[in-house]
Structure formats: structure tokens, C-alpha cells
Amino acid sequence: xxxxxxxxxxxxxxxxxxxxxxxxxxxxxxxxxxxxxxxxxxxxxxxxxxxxxxxxxxxxxxxxxxxxxxxxxxxxxxxxxxxxxxxxxxxxxxxxxxxxxxxxxxxxxxxxxxxxxxxxxxxxxxxxxxxxxxxxxxxxxxxxxxxxxxxxxxxxxxxxxxxxxxxxxxxxxxxxxxxxxxxxxxxxxxxxxxxxxxxxxxxxxxxxxxxxxxxxxxxxxxxxxxxxxxxxxxxxxxxxxxxxxxxxxxxxxxxxxxxxxxxxxxxxxxxxxxxxxxxxxxxxxxxxxxxxxxxxxxxxxxxxxxxxxxxxxxxxxxxxxxxxxxxxxxxxxxxxxxxxxxxxxxxxxxxxxxxxxxxxxxxxxxxx
Amino acid sequence: xxxxxxxxxxxxxxxxxxxxxxxxxxxxxxxxxxxxxxxxxxxxxxxxxxxxxxxxxxxxxxxxxxxxxxxxxxxxxxxxxxxxxxxxxxxxxxxxxxxxxxxxxxxxxxxxxxxxxxxxxxxxxxxxxxxxxxxxxxxxxxxxxxxxxxxxxxxxxxxxxxxxxxxxxxxxxxxxxxxxxxxxxxxxxxxxxxxxxxxxxxxxxxxxxxxxxxxxxxxxxxxxxxxxxxxxxxxxxxxxxxxxxxxxxxxxxxxxxxxxxxxxxxxxxxxxxxxxxxxxxxxxxxxxxxxxxxxxxxxxxxxxxxxxxxxxxxxxxxxxxxxxxxxxxxxxxxxxxxxxxxxxxxxxxxxxxxxxxxxxxxxxxxx
Numbered sequence: 001x002x003x004x005x006x007x008x009x010x011x012x013x014x015x016x017x018x019x020x021x022x023x024x025x026x027x028x029x030x031x032x033x034x035x036x037x038x039x040x041x042x043x044x045x046x047x048x049x050x051x052x053x054x055x056x057x058x059x060x061x062x063x064x065x066x067x068x069x070x071x072x073x074x075x076x077x078x079x080x081x082x083x084x085x086x087x088x089x090x091x092x093x094x095x096x097x098x099x100x101x102x103x104x105x106x107x108x109x110x111x112x113x114x115x116x117x118x119x120x121x122x123x124x125x126x127x128x129x130x131x132x133x134x135x136x137x138x139x140x141x142x143x144x145x146x147x148x149x150x151x152x153x154x155x156x157x158x159x160x161x162x163x164x165x166x167x168x169x170x171x172x173x174x175x176x177x178x179x180x181x182x183x184x185x186x187x188x189x190x191x192x193x194x195x196x197x198x199x200x201x202x203x204x205x206x207x208x209x210x211x212x213x214x215x216x217x218x219x220x221x222x223x224x225x226x227x228x229x230x231x232x233x234x235x236x237x238x239x240x241x242x243x244x245x246x247x248x249x250x251x252x253x254x255x256x257x258x259x260x261x262x263x264x265x266x267x268x269x270x271x272x273x274x275x276x277x278x279x280x281x282x283x284x285x286x287x288x289x290x291x292x293x294x295x296x297x298x299x300x301x302x303x304x305x306x307x308x309x310x311x312x313x314x315x316x317x318x319x320x321x322x323x324x325x326x327x328x329x330x331x332x333x334x335x336x337x338x339x340x341x342x343x344x345x346x347x348x349x350x351x352x353x354x355x356x357x358x359x360x361x362x363x364x365x366x367x368x
Numbered sequence: 369x370x371x372x373x374x375x376x377x378x379x380x381x382x383x384x385x386x387x388x389x390x391x392x393x394x395x396x397x398x399x400x401x402x403x404x405x406x407x408x409x410x411x412x413x414x415x416x417x418x419x420x421x422x423x424x425x426x427x428x429x430x431x432x433x434x435x436x437x438x439x440x441x442x443x444x445x446x447x448x449x450x451x452x453x454x455x456x457x458x459x460x461x462x463x464x465x466x467x468x469x470x471x472x473x474x475x476x477x478x479x480x481x482x483x484x485x486x487x488x489x490x491x492x493x494x495x496x497x498x499x500x501x502x503x504x505x506x507x508x509x510x511x512x513x514x515x516x517x518x519x520x521x522x523x524x525x526x527x528x529x530x531x532x533x534x535x536x537x538x539x540x541x542x543x544x545x546x547x548x549x550x551x552x553x554x555x556x557x558x559x560x561x562x563x564x565x566x567x568x569x570x571x572x573x574x575x576x577x578x579x580x581x582x583x584x585x586x587x588x589x590x591x592x593x594x595x596x597x598x599x600x601x602x603x604x605x606x607x608x609x610x611x612x613x614x615x616x617x618x619x620x621x622x623x624x625x626x627x628x629x630x631x632x633x634x635x636x637x638x639x640x641x642x643x644x645x646x647x648x649x650x651x652x653x654x655x656x657x658x659x660x661x662x663x664x665x666x667x668x669x670x671x672x673x674x675x676x677x678x679x680x681x682x683x684x685x686x687x688x689x690x691x692x693x694x695x696x697x698x699x700x701x702x703x704x705x706x707x708x709x710x711x712x713x714x715x716x717x718x719x720x721x722x723x724x725x726x727x728x729x730x731x732x733x734x735x
Contacts, residue, residue, distance in 0.1 A: 008400035015397055019390065029378025031553040031561045057428055057562065060583070060597035074445055074467060086583045086591045093594040096445070098469055108464060182402040190402050190601030191428065212431070212457050213687050218679050220687040221463040226431035230561030230605065311589050319584050320589040 001356045005305040007348040008182060012189075018219050021235045033211065040234040041194070043241045047161070048168050048176070050196040052203035055229030056210050059157040059179025062193035063091035063127065065227060066153040066175040069205040072097050072124045078156070079118050081136070082112040082315060082333040088129055088155050089314055094260040097124065099323065101315055103330040107272045108132055108286060108340075111332070112140030116148075125151040130159035130169045132309075132342075133251075133281035134272075135184070136168040138164045138172050153177060157193075158283035160186050161248045165277045175206075180229075180237055185251065185283050186244045250347035253280040254354055258285055258343060261358035268365050269301045270339075284309055284347035292339050295364050299341075302360040306341050313337045372671035373712050373721045376554060379714040385610070389560075392606040402602050404582070411605035412565070414612055418550075419531070421567035423574035427581050427598025429562040430528040430550025434462035434498070437524055437546045437566055437599060439577045443468045443495045444605035450489045451498040451526070452481045453681045454701040459526050460682045461498055468495065471690070472683055474698040476638070479503065479654065479708075482700075483511035490519050497523045501540050503677070503710075504556070504622075504651035505640060509543045510536045522535030524548065527567075529651035531557045532619050536544035538643050541567040546577075551600075551608060556622070556651050557605035557615050621715040622650040625722050629653055629711060632726040636733045638707075652677055660707050666732045672725050675710045 009286045012018075025036060045053035056062050070079060074096035080088050082101040089099040102118050105111045108131045115126070116352060126145055128136035132222060145152045152173035156162070161168040170176020178184075180192035197203055205222075210213065213224030227238075262269055270288040274280070289295050299306045313333045315325040328334065343357055363367065382389060396407055408426045416424035443449060445467035451459055453472035456537040471494070473485035478540050481499045491495075497516055499507035509523070516523040525547035527533075530540040541547040551563035568574050576593075579586065584595030626648070630639045637657035642648055654677065657663060664674050681701045683693035695702060711725055 001630055006400065012397060013402070015394075019394070019397075022393065023386070023390060024381045026386070026560060027379055029382060029553070029560075031378075058597040086585065086595070087597060090591075090595050090597075094596060121428055189397065190603050191597060191599055212461065216459075218676075219682070220457045220682075220685040222679075223457075223464050223687045225461070225465065226429040226458060226562060230601070230604075232561055233601075279493045308589070314591070314679075317591040319595070 001353065002303040003305060003344050003349070003353045003357055005307055005344050006183065007346045010348040018236055018239050021239065022232055025231060025235055031249040032228050034231055034236070034272065036234040037229050040229070040241070043300040044194050047187060047241055048170055048196050048243060050171050050176070051198045051200070052196065054195045054203065054206045054210065055234060056193045056195060057227040057229065058191040059177055059181060059193040060087040060091050061086060061175035061225070062179070062195045063153060063155060063228040065206055065209050066177055066195055067092065067095045067097070067125060067327060068209055069202055070125060070151045070153070070174060076124040077120060077122040078125045078127055079123060081113065081129045081131065082313060083108060083310070083336055084131060084155065084314065084331040085310065086314060086319070087318070088127060089320065092127065100117065101325065101330065103332050104336070106270070107134055107136070107309065109134060109136035110141065111139070112137045112144065115141065115144055119148055119150070122152060126174055127153050127155050128154050129155040130162055132286045133159045133162050133283040135159060135162050135164040135169050135278060138167070142172060147173065158184065159281055160184070161244060161279070162281040162340065163279035164260040168183045169183050171198070174199060175202060185247055185281060186237065186240055188236040189232055190230065194229070198271055247347045248281050251345050254349055255280070255282040255285050257354050258345070258358065261298045265362070265365055265367060282345045283287045284342040286340050286342045288339040289341050292341055295361070296341055298364045299360055304357050306343055306346070308340060309342050311337055340345065371673040373717070373725055375673040375675055375712045376714055377553060377716040378553065379473050383475060388610050392610045393501045393603055394477070396602045396606045404599055404644060405602055407602040407605045408600055411510065411600070411609050414609060415556065415565050416567060416614060418615070419547070419567045421542045421547070422569045423567065423571065425574060425577045425581060426605060427564045427566060428598040430548060430552060430564040431458040431462050432598040433548035433550070433564040433566045434524070434526065435465050436577055436580045437548055438463065438466045438468065438496065440573055440580055441496060441522060445558065446493060447495040448491060448493040449496045449498050450494055452500045452506055452701070453683045453698045454479060454502040454678065454704065455502060456528070456678065457682055457685065457687070459498065460688065463498070472698055474486065474700045475704070476700070478505060479511070479704060480505065480507035483508050483515055486512060487515045487519070487626050493696060494521050498526055499522055499523065500526040501533055503654050504533050504641065504649035506530060506533050506535035506540055506646065508535070513543065516594060529555065530649060531555070531571040531679050533649045534647040542569065545570060546573060551604070556618055556649055557608065559608055561601070561604055563600050563604040563608065565600065575636065576582060577608060577648055591645060618715040622713050623648070624652045625713045625717055626653050628719065628722045629726060633729055653711045654708050654710050656707040657709060658707070660709050663729065663732050667728055668726070670728045672728055673712060676708060677710050679705055681705050734735065
């Protein structure tokens with residue numbers, strides 16, 4: 001049985017409704033910004049529960065523009081998690097600031113107990129990453145940020161509709177950055193991103209920054225970027241937003257099925273404990289596994305397209321060498337890079353496919 | 369307000385090719401490959417050939433194209449890049465975003481940087497020259513490349529408005545170390561959203577740019593350099609491939625309108641002329657004239673839509689305040705800013721509409 005990681009062909013097997021809308025749109029030709037983007041922004045803000053949402057070119061740009069809007073630039077430092085996707089630190093570096101990494105917890109998110117030690121007089125912001133769809137420890141992070149007068153930009157790229165004590169990911173910091181990349185829980189047909197905020201002034205600034213800083217066609221208030229969500233992508237996103245609660249519920253149900261099916265393998269698998277105050281939305285169903293690489297090969301042979309997020313810790317990447325971190329500086333991150341594996345968990349999986357994945361994992365460890 | 373002679377006519381572009389446009393989108397949809405992949409690779413190959421260049425790299429937009437090239441060349445804080453003060457704001461913004469300082473060189477009568485002024489603007493910190501092929505006319509690349517060679521500074525073309533343009537036997541996109549194109553909906557070759565491309569004949573630079581546009585990733589798991597997310601969407605690449613097939617006809621049509629304007633208006637206003645060996649593609653047809661604002665209002669009252677590219681030079685924008693310029697620093701660009709007017713020149717205009725614009729301008733100056 002084949003259990004593939006990308007489900008785009010199934011998701012868009014019947015695109016007629018979207019294509020009809022795109023056809024209508026192509027005839028009107030409002031390709032940059034305009035009513036389609038505004039509609040997505042309204043729906044997105046409503047779903048997340050913020051006052052504003054700003055459509056941008058990607059999740060990476062959502063982070064970069066948020067930091068720029070908060071005044072982060074050359075000479076500053078921004079703290080983030082050591083085990084994130086390269087884009088989080090890439091966005092920090094793109095502002096001219098220096099990324100400062102902090103090790104993570106068994107839940108794959110920034111370890112707040114190590115946060116204060118990383119703060120220096122140059123620190124301007126903290127970017128907690130809600131990796132896999134599980135919010136970071138926002139109680140502690142927000143408390144420290146407030147006490148030390150630091151801005152918080154949430155990297156919510158993998159965590160639409162995840163929640164910490166009932167508060168949605170992306171709504172707790174100054175801004176929340178979301179990705180609409182084709183592989184995300186809420187996805188479009190290309191690159192896309194959204195920034196959410198309740199702050200009117202930040203919202204205005206972000207709208208300037210994403211569109212060349214233009215106050216009007218001819219007046220440039222600040223030096224901005226070109227980072228707009230395409231109208232075509234906004235149409236796809238708006239079409240999908242009504243489904244996002246169902247997508248989330250289905251992914252959570254799939255994860256629960258994995259939890260149940262793998263529970264007794266606790267000796268060889270380490271699934272982070274589920275916590276009552278956390279709503280995790282399983283962009284990734286990620287766990288640590290004994291003999292991970294062998295398990296990975298075994299699953300691929302059985303048609304299960306499992307993935308590794310991410311096998312090389314950021315601080316060991318060539319691109320970060322100049323930051324000067326020593327080998328072993330982030331032991332939990334190292335351990336995860338060596339042991340994590342992500343099982344397909346998307347909303348298009350059938351019960352049979354999930355059963356096949358569970359059976360394949362169990363077979364590898366000689367369990368029935 | 370609906371103009372009888374509109375400045376742009378997107379609906380006409382879609383009406384003429386609705387079936388092909390949707391088919392292009394469906395190709396990508398059926399493959400389910402939305403990020404880079406086969407479609408973008410095919411576009412890049414075809415676009416490079418179109419520009420007489422060896423490599424093309426699809427990126428998110430024309431602004432990013434400049435940022436990425438400058439980053440690839442190692443331009444950063446403390447460096448300077450020489451460019452034109454009369455371009456679209458993002459030419460200068462792209463320089464600022466690398467941490468470098470834009471240094472402006474005043475322009476000539478053709479609205480492109482004057483080579484002698486560029487030479488004078490080069491200093492010990494200059495890391496690149498960034499001439500702009502404004503309106504679809506190539507800057508004097510022969511002179512600029514000679515200056516670049518003599519002073520040891522690479523020349524990057526801002527070719528955002530100049531796809532297919534030529535000068536002295538060289539095609540826009542093939543003359544500098546690299547060239548930056550915008551494929552924005554308003555451009556001669558346009559996507560249905562933001563899109564851009566970079567061309568270069570330097571294989572190492574092309575490789576670096578491919579890394580920079582995709583998070584610096586050598587493989588899915590290995591980041592070699594700090595990168596960006598600046599990819600041309602596969603959907604847009606498919607549409608661009610279709611439209612590339614029409615570009616010669618589009619350009620010919622724009623050149624025909626330009627010639628018609630020149631024939632009737634050259635005695636009344638200053639029209640863009642082509643020097644021997646020059647092929648302009650008329651992304652814009654910019655006249656320079658007296659009583660510009662009055663003329664614009666007069667044409668508008670006759671349902672003719674015109675634009676100004678651009679009324680405020682970059683060095684006088686509030687955003688550029690930190691550069692410390694004042695009025696009078698670039699007198700030619702400043703004078704032109706008060707005299708330039710862009711007439712409709714798009715490929716969907718009929719000859720009769722062009723004639724109507726000419727007649728209205730004649731009427732205005734006869735008053």
C-alpha cells in the first residue's frame with residue numbers, strides 16, 4: 001500500500017470551483033492586492049481571531065516583515081529555536097540582525113528555561129517557533145519578553161489553529177507569521193504567507209512594507225519590499241479557509257490513531273506527552289525513534305513516505321558557521337536531529353493507510 | 369472612471385487568450401508541482417534564450433531580483449551601488465535592503481544614466497553599477513561596461529522594463545554581469561501576479577542565485593548560505609511560457625504605436641528617439657513637454673488616460689531622507705520629473721486610438 005507524503009493531487013482533484021473563480025478574476029485583472037486579497041485577509045483574521053491579517057509573499061517574508069516593522073535591523077539580535085526550518089533564521093538574517101539560537105524541549109519547541117541566558121543588550125525580539133503545529137511555552141516566553149521589554153513574533157507557519165491555553169497560535173505575540181505554502185495545513189498553489197496582529201499601527205506599517213513603502217502610487221513613506229500575496233493565490237486560500245477546521249480535526253484524529261496504535265512501543269518510540277492545555281494541529285506527526293534511519297528505510301520500502309524534519313541541526317549548517325556555535329552546544333536539538341521522524345498525517349489519509357503505517361512501524365520493531 | 373483610450377487593457381489580454389491562459393494553469397495543477405520544478409525550469413531555459421543569455425533564474429519579483437544579485441555579489445553594509453535617481457523606487461530600496469547605500473548619477477536627455485556622471489560617482493566603496501533601462505530603452509551599456517572594466521566594478525542591468533530591448537548589438541539581459549527583470553502584470557511580458565527573473569552568463573553566479581532564492585538550500589536538508597524565499601510560482605511560469613510566444617508581436621505592436629506618435633508629435637513635444645543600433649521596446653512611451661500637468665488634465669477630459677513615471681525622483685522621496693539629498697542635486701532628473709508624461713502605448717490599442725491621442729495633443733498646443 002502506498003502512503004505518500006504530498007496529498008495535493010487528491011486535495012485539488014476537483015478544482016472546477018476554484019478555476020471558475022480564477023477565470024472570473026483573470027478577466028478583471030486585479031492581479032496585485034485588490035478585493036481578492038482583502039477578502040482572504042478578512043476571512044483569515046476571522047478564523048484566527050485577530051483584528052488584522054496582511055497577505056504577503058511567503059511565510060519567510062511574514063517573519064522578515066514583522067521584524068522589520070518592529071524596527072529590527074543591523075546590529076540587533078533575535079532569539080529563536082535551534083531546531084527550526086532554515087527560513088526562520090534566514091528571515092532574521094535578512095533583516096541584518098544576528099540570529100541567536102536556544103535549545104528546545106522534548107515537545108520540539110523553544111526551551112524557555114534557557115531563554116534568559118541568551119538575552120543580551122542587543123536582543124530586540126524573540127521568535128518562538130510553534131514547530132509541527134505545537135505551540136511553544138508561551139506563558140514563560142511572554143512573561144520573560146514583557147519583563148525584559150522584548151518583542152515577540154510568533155513563527156506560526158506550521159500551526160494554524162493550534163492553541164495554548166485556548167489562545168490561538170499567532171495571536172499572542174506582537175504579530176504571528178503564517179505560511180500558505182502548498183504543504184501547509186492551509187495551503188495555496190504557490191508561495192504565500194499571512195501576518196496577523198491586533199495592533200493598528202503595526203498593521204499599517206506592514207501594509208506599507210509589503211508594497212514598496214507606498215503611501216500612494218507616487219509617495220514613498222518608508223523603504224519597503226515587494227512582498228504581496230498574489231490575488232490568484234488569495235482566491236485559492238479563501239476557497240480553502242472554510243475547510244480549515246475540518247482539516248485540523250482530521251489531522252488531530254489521525255494523530256490520535258497513531259498515538260493509540262504506537263502507545264505500547266514506548267520503549268523504542270518517544271512520542272512527546274500530550275498536554276491538556278495545548279491544542280496541537282499536527283502539521284507534522286513527529287516522534288523520536290530508536291534506529292531512526294533504519295526505520296525510515298523500512299517505511300519507504302513499505303510504501304510509507306515518512307520524512308525527517310530536519311536531519312542536520314541549523315547550527316551545524318554551512319550557512320551558520322560564522323555564528324561560531326560549537327559542536328554539542330544544543331544537545332536536545334542534536335538528539336532530535338538524529339532521532340526524529342514524521343509520519344504522514346494529512347486530512348486525505350484513509351483509515352486503511354493509517355493502519356498500514358502503524359503496522360509497518362510495529363513490524364519494524366517486531367511487535368504485532 | 370472608464371477611459372476610451374485606457375493606459376492599460378488587461379481584460380483585452382485575457383479575452384484574447386482565455387482558453388490558453390486557463391490551460392496553462394491546469395497543466396501545473398494536474399502535475400501538483402507548485403514550487404519550482406519542471407515548469408519553472410522550462411521557463412528559465414526559454415527566458416534565457418529570449419534574452420541571449422546563458423542562464424535565467426525565476427524569482428518572486430523584479431525587486432527581489434536586484435536584492436538577490438547584489439547579495440550574491442557580496443554587497444552589504446558599508447558598500448555603495450551607483451544607480452539612477454529617476455527609476456521606480458524599488459531599484460534604490462533593493463540596494464538599501466542589502467545594507468548598502470545607493471549613490472545616484474544624474475541622467476541624460478534619454479532619461480538613462482549619463483556615463484560620465486556614473487564615472488564621477490564611483491568611489492572606493494562602490495561595489496556595483498546598476499544602470500536602469502528605463503521605459504524599455506537600454507542605457508548606454510557600451511560606455512558603462514567600459515567604465516566598469518576600467519574602474520573594476522561589475523555592471524548589473526535593471527532591465528525590469530526592457531525585455532527584448534537592444535543596443536549596439538547587445539540584448540537587455542545579456543550585457544552586464546547579470547540583469548534583473550520584472551514580470552509584473554503591467555510589464556510587456558507579464559504574469560498574473562508578481563514574478564521576476566534574473567539572467568546571467570556566469571555559471572557560478574547562476575548557481576549562487578539558485579541557492580539564494582530558495583533558503584540557501586543545496587539539498588532539502590543542507591543550507592550552504594543564508595537565503596531568502598523568492599521563487600517564481602510554477603503557475604506564473606506556465607502562463608509566462610505561453611505569453612513569451614506572443615512577445616515579439618506585442619513588441620512590434622508597441623513599436624508601431626511609438627513610430628506613429630513620433631511621426632505626428634516630434635515637432636510639438638520631445639519624443640523618445642532611437643539611435644542607430646538601438647531597439648526600444650516601449651514599456652512606456654514617455655514624452656517630455658511644457659505645461660505637462662495641464663496637458664494631462666486636457667487629455668483626461670477627452671477620455672485619454674496618461675501616467676507619470678515618476679513624478680517624484682527617488683532622492684526627494686521621504687523614504688530617502690536619510691541619504692541627505694536636496695533639490696538641485698540631480699537637476700536633469702528633477703527637470704524631467706516635471707515634464708514627463710507617459711502616453712498609452714500597449715499592444716491592444718488601435719491605430720485610431722493612437723491618432724486620437726495625437727490629435728488631442730496637437731489641439732492642446734494649438735490653443
